[in-house]
Amino acid sequence: MRHLATVAAGIAATVLLTGCGAGDVERAPAPKSKSGASVTPKAAAAFEVETALKNADPAPYSAQITSESYAGSTLTIVMAGRMNLNGSAPTGKMTLKTSDGAPEDQAVNAETILLENATYTRTLDDDGATGEWQRAGLDSAGAGVADYSVYARLLLDLGPKARKGSEEVDGAPAHRLSGKLTQDQLRSVDRRLYDRMRSMGTEEFACDVWVNESGRVVRFEQWLTVSGVSAHNVVKLKNFGAPVSVRAPE
Template identity: 70%
Template structure:
């Protein structure tokens, strides 16, 4: 079980990292929350979205992160924690836990500390705290794409991808939606690109909501791989100054 939990923690961290090396983030609702109908035509807000991205604050900051992974409509794994952004590499602390829908013999819970040069993970199963296990950071991490790159991919799809303004978390956010192809992903998200090639996945559906500060407030992707549907939802909230992160004692 410990090996399974460690591998799963690493995979979930990869899901998070594959979208956030220089990530624009913001406050977002729970994945099941409904957004309001678009109130602003796409043609009126497209320039504002591009300008907001260009003017996004590059300073380091931290935010609470929540990643939910679904198989079909069933929530399988939740990853949450606080991360530091806009630095040389993502750093922070995360917990990873299976949902109540996962059979007891497959359930697990882990804690992970991400440093610039290493990752530490331990199990938290059945109220028992395991030993920390150290792993090196993937050498390709510095080349991972940010959510802003996904936004630009969708903007490049043209008017059809520009869905107008929704209310997200009580504030306006511009929604972009479209299908991203394997080839388009090559320079944006190499890890996912490699996975798509390995499974023969040609494209996937992607939705991104951007606020007026140029930060992604909600990100969703739906992938069909090897005959199975997977949905990832990443949300951010409670911004603040960078938080200290160190190796466990």
């Protein structure tokens, strides 16, 4: 399980820093719908998304996050926990678990602590027993984004075609932005994702971002192709609050 714990740490870092993690899990289908069950494509109270993003509180904050990665149409891995965002880099604590259909030799059940310069991961057993913490460093020269609103702003730069109007997400209004982002667009704002896209031979990916009235991203979805396999990532954010303390394990 030692290698799997390291892989789990890498998945957590890439999904939560860049919204791109399916490249690490290549054997599992992308749902055709571009909105999940918690998104209601029904007109909600309209608001100006550009103004909401501009007026968003710039202070660091935390959010409860759930991330699901699919390969083809099969759920491969689920992550859940609380993350600090809008700081110098995302930090937080997450659990990672592969779907029940994953081959036994590829199964992952772990918890990860994500710091600015490293991740610490240990495996979990079904009975709650835990393994030893393993540290994996992060390359600060290729730092990822600190907040998902970066993707919302990149989509706004695509013009009116990216604005899909107001929808309800978990019972509250959110403006959906949709479009495709390229390597060149990401070069200056998310070097880590830019480098990963280059290494995977991925020129662009489609994504949708839902922004609430406070300028916070409450949902992020991404579609891309990795090694000929369709991948789909879904990230949900809610219960926003003050940053939480995150430290390396003793």
